[in-house]
């Protein structure tokens with residue numbers, strides 16, 4: 001059960017007024033808000049044990065190193081990776097994807113094929129296009145249907161002995177569709193291709209089990225999981241991490257450096273050059289603890305109630321059309337009202353205290369598919385309420401009256 005009063009009291013930002021109105025924060029798919037324990041963890045780090053890690057023999061450095069490595073183990077356990085060195089701490093999903101895409105430059109050859117889906121975030125499209133430019137590999141796309149689901153029969157046709165890699169997100173950030181990733185992974189493995197799962201949008205709602213999923217790579221950002229910005233993970237199976245070359249050179253990632261030759265450290269350090277976001281990583285661990293204490297099953301079932309309620313309510317507005325109507329979706333509603341530009345509605349309801357995202361949501365190919373410039377996206381999480389959905393509804397009616 002979700003104790004909504006108690007939960008909301010954990011988030012100082014939620015009691016704010018915006019433009020003189022109570023804040024209704026419905027942009028959780030872009031980034032969600034931080035509970036006080038996460039904010040305190042950052043303050044506590046800088047006020048009591050700020051120090052560089054893995055280097056000093058002094059007490060503070062050891063304390064910081066321990067806290068940083070404990071966070072890695074927390075993340076390992078949460079995502080159920082086999083080994084802690086399979087969890088690389090990065091600056092976020094985009095950074096994680098670029099580590100893999102750049103690493104594969106030396107592993108692909110001309111004519112190899114890589115597959116992405118039509119439902120991807122730009123950060124899971126552009127790095128692969130750049131990889132194709134460098135290597136001469138060819139990018140193929142699993143198409144989507146009008147409901148916003150991937151067409152799996154077309155995926156089957158794309159797979160061949162030329163396929164080396166497959167990249168899909170677990171949940172589409174623009175539409176909320178939950179993709180059948182286990183099937184996608186198993187089919188790719190049958191023909192010997194590796195799979196990267198972009199979990200940025202799913203892991204705030206669905207706790208993944210990486211060993212059961214059997215993905216070769218999995219990436220996510222802390223800031224969509226109640227953690228700070230600029231932190232994330234790259235999970236890779238040990239065998240792949242050994243094969244991939246390092247992404248950046250620098251301190252912390254070496255075994256031995258001479259001017260003739262440098263040998264690299266083992267994973268995870270091989271991929272963690274330079275001083276990392278120490279406070280951010282520690283706070284990421286605190287955020288994971290916070291969410292686990294609420295419970296991902298509780299979160300998912302409460303969010304599903306919010307989704308059902310909001311869908312019914314919004315569809316009462318004449319001319320409102322929802323994009324992404326898959327049976328399997330997270331609490332994201334992407335919509336337009338008649339031909340009104342999403343930006344105009346977003347601007348008016350912001351004056352009423354309501355924060356939604358408008359635009360292409362870093363997924364322009366999806367907007368092109370529907371032949372629209374963008375959508376209004378309301379994305380709900382476990383601290384949102386049914387009353388907030390009513391406030392959204394009222395604000396949309398007001399905006400519609402003003403603009404029609």
Ligand SMILES: *Cc1c(COP(=O)(O)O)cnc(C)c1O
Pocket residue numbers: 029030092093094095121123124169171172173198199200201221223
């Ligand atoms: C947010 C998001 C990203 C990008 O994450 P960053 O934290 O901005 O690097 C990538 N993919 C999906 C599906 C997302 O929702």
